[in-house]
Amino acid sequence: MFNIWPSTIYQPPQLSCNTQQTVLPASLAKHPQQWTKHEVGVWLKWCSDEFCIEPIPPDRIDMNGKALCLLKRSDFMERIPKNGDLLFNALQKLIQNKVSLTSPMSSMCSGGATVPMSPFHIKTEPISPLLHPLVFTSANTQTTSMHAPSIPRPCVPILPRTQSTILPPTCSNPVNSNKSFSNTVSTVPGILSPASSNVDTESASSDGGSVSDPEGQENDSRPSEPTNERFLPTTIKTEIQHSIQSAFQAVNNSTRPESGTECRLLWEFIHQLLQNPMFSQLVCWESEKELIFRINNPTGLAHMWGKQKNRTNMTYEKLSRALRYYYRMNIIKKVSGKRLTYKFMQQPSTIQKGQRGAKPHNKCDIPLFPSSNRFQYSGLKDEPSEDKIQQKPPPLSPALNDSHHELENHRHLKRHSPTENSKPSGRNSTKYLQSKTLDIENYEHTAYQLANGDMSNSNFKQLSPNFHIPSTSYEKSKASKLPPLMVRANVTNDVKYSPDVKLNLGVYGMHSPLSFHQNNKHHVINDSLKQQYYEGMASPNFSISQFNDDPQDEPEDLSFAPKKQRLDSESNSGKMSPSDEEKQQVSKDEENNILPLLINYKKTAISTNS
DNA sequence: TACCCGGAAGCAGT
DNA sequence: TACTGCTTCCGGGT
Numbered sequence: 244m245f246n247i248w249p250s251t252i253y254q255p256p257q258l259s260c261n262t263q264q265t266v267l268p269a270s271l272a273k274h275p276q277q278w279t280k281h282e283v284g285v286w287l288k289w290c291s292d293e294f295c296i297e298p299i300p301p302d303r304i305d306m307n308g309k310a311l312c313l314l315k316r317s318d319f320m321e322r323i324p325k326n327g328d329l330l331f332n333a334l335q336k337l338i339q340n341k342v343s344l345t346s347p348m349s350s351m352c353s354g355g356a357t358v359p360m361s362p363f364h365i366k367t368e369p370i371s372p373l374l375h376p377l378v379f380t381s382a383n384t385q386t387t388s389m390h391a392p393s394i395p396r397p398c399v400p401i402l403p404r405t406q407s408t409i410l411p412p413t414c415s416n417p418v419n420s421n422k423s424f425s426n427t428v429s430t431v432p433g434i435l436s437p438a439s440s441n442v443d444t445e446s447a448s449s450d451g452g453s454v455s456d457p458e459g460q461e462n463d464s465r466p467s468e469p470t471n472e473r474f475l476p477t478t479i480k481t482e483i484q485h486s487i488q489s490a491f492q493a494v495n496n497s498t499r500p501e502s503g504t505e506c507r508l509l510w511e512f513i514h515q516l517l518q519n520p521m522f523s524q525l526v527c528w529e530s531e532k533e534l535i536f537r538i539n540n541p542t543g544l545a546h547m548w549g550k551q552k553n554r555t556n557m558t559y560e561k562l563s564r565a566l567r568y569y570y571r572m573n574i575i576k577k578v579s580g581k582r583l584t585y586k587f588m589q590q591p592s593t594i595q596k597g598q599r600g601a602k603p604h605n606k607c608d609i610p611l612f613p614s615s616n617r618f619q620y621s622g623l624k625d626e627p628s629e630d631k632i633q634q635k636p637p638p639l640s641p642a643l644n645d646s647h648h649e650l651e652n653h654r655h656l657k658r659h660s661p662t663e664n665s666k667p668s669g670r671n672s673t674k675y676l677q678s679k680t681l682d683i684e685n686y687e688h689t690a691y692q693l694a695n696g697d698m699s700n701s702n703f704k705q706l707s708p709n710f711h712i713p714s715t716s717y718e719k720s721k722a723s724k725l726p727p728l729m730v731r732a733n734v735t736n737d738v739k740y741s742p743d744v745k746l747n748l749g750v751y752g753m754h755s756p757l758s759f760h761q762n763n764k765h766h767v768i769n770d771s772l773k774q775q776y777y778e779g780m781a782s783p784n785f786s787i788s789q790f791n792d793d794p795q796d797e798p799e800d801l802s803f804a805p806k807k808q809r810l811d812s813e814s815n816s817g818k819m820s821p822s823d824e825e826k827q828q829v830s831k832d833e834e835n836n837i838l839p840l841l842i843n844y845k846k847t848a849i850s851t852n853s
Numbered sequence: 854t855a856c857c858c859g860g861a862a863g864c865a866g867t
Numbered sequence: 868t869a870c871t872g873c874t875t876c877c878g879g880g881t
Contacts, residue, residue: 509873541856554874565873567859582856
């Protein structure tokens with residue numbers, strides 16, 4: 244199925260021993276963990292000189308090597324916002340290639356502590372190595388030929404044919420990561436190399452990926468930097484080989500049809516890449532613990548994915564569309580506010596079979612309404628089976644989930660507000676309302692429908708008898724802006740139909756101080772509380788009990804959100820009566836015309852309410 | 854400009 | 868043939 248190997252054999256550049264190298268001070272010729280505080284300072288100084296970056300104030304990283312090695316990327320970023328990435332990567336390279344520092348082979352070349360692996364030798368353009376392309380380069384023909392026969396060919400053109408044809412990003416030209424990456428991969432055999440030489444040319448012309456960009460080629464045509472594997476001690480070679488081989492095997496194994504776990508799914512593919520630091524220039528863990536990853540080279544990743552799927556026109560735009568389908572499956576979500584950063588919502592190993600990939604359109608996996616009418620407007624032909632109804636999505640991270648949905652809802656409402664100029668987009672917007680599933684997550688659509696007369700108030704009630712819309716005329720009067728929707732919610736009954744499902748309830752209320760019970764106390768949801776949900780600070784484990792017209796019922800117990808509580812109590816103490824605050828809130832709401840309120844609740848909490 | 858969003862239609866593989 | 872998992876395109880937003 245896949246065209247695996249290019250017909251032409253790539254001739255790697257011949258490197259000699261005198262290629263440019265990065266030489267660390269002799270005092271750093273040991274594992275970073277063994278550095279003293281002073282040596283850490285020396286390293287920082289060396290980095291600032293080496294990478295032409297601003298001098299790093301020693302007090303920013305005032306620690307010994309052991310502590311230094313424990314710093315995460317985020318720690319580096321926090322301490323040195325400008326160049327933290329670079330330093331982190333530089334350190335990681337040192338750590339990973341530590342053996343080179345003391346290897347007799349390295350000293351053969353330089354006579355001292357040589358670091359033959361610096362990807363950061365960028366005197367002229369100090370760009371974070373994060374932005375560097377993933378460069379697969381065959382740095383040494385000797386090595387290539389030495390190892391090539393022993394390495395099996397992969398089934399798909401993702402991974403290297405030979406271990407030694409792929410190296411960590413040690414010699415990249417950082418001028419343009421995308422170009423550089425694409426360039427490289429389009430010329431190196433076995434690694435993302437095109438099925439035929441013209442494939443990339445084709446794709447380059449058809450998408451923004453600049454798969455093989457002549458300009459980039461020029462840029463990359465400068466002599467390869469210090470990747471001469473002759474400088475690499477055997478231990479390093481072995482390390483790299485093992486690393487590559489394991490990555491190769493991991494991806495390759497999973498792409499073999501007989502393995503049963505074909506790496507055809509995007510999340511699987513990404514996860515495979517994440518498993519190997521070799522691909523960190525494409526995609527890397529931002530926080531492996533939290534399953535947050537970052538795409539460092541969108542074009543490169545897209546190109547790689549395209550190779551995997553034999554889609555030569557793959558772009559990040561398309562890849563990200565596929566990623567967005569994972570949102571609703573709760574497989575991957577966007578990390579709000581962080582570009583190119585996503586999060587696995589669960590351990591990839593635990594992703595269920597039926598949960599894989601995008602859902603077909605017009606289906607509702609979160610049953611909310613009584614079965615008698617739940618699907619009346621959902622566009623579903625048949626009601627899903629009971630087990631599907633009971634399907635429980637894995638828990639979301641409140642912070643991510645809420646803020647994300649709040650943002651989404653807000654955007655969506657704005658986008659699909661019933662103004663002439665903001666009709667739903669897409670190829671066939673006329674089908675929009677017909678197919679739209681009415682569930683609680685899509686309240687904005689309901690608002691849209693209401694404001695456009697697509698659904699009568701009674702129909703809406705029929706769908707969800709526990710939602711009351713006081714005045715559709717009022718809403719229509721506001722329809723020129725955004726669809727205002729006054730919702731009185733008593734979702735308790737709805738929850739009966741989806742007992743274990745953690746829901747997001749988007750409520751757009753002008754005057755609807757929703758209330759809820761927690762710990763036998765009654766709370767009105769006010770602005771500060773909403774903020775907690777937006778920020779994910781509030782516990783999702785509570786229930787919504789009833790609509791409360793009485794704004795005097797101020798929340799008393801905010802113990803589930805201690806941080807916010809402090810802030811609130813500080814800001815609220817004696818400054819404003821509850822009713823004043825409520826009024827101010829209403830006017831603010833009317834100003835904004837939207838109050839996306841995101842509430843998560845669970846069955847466990849509901850019992851306290853009923 | 855790059856990234857992000859989700860609807861819609863269609864395609865390829867199972 | 869139904870379904871999945873995208874891919875492609877789109878209009879719009881940040």
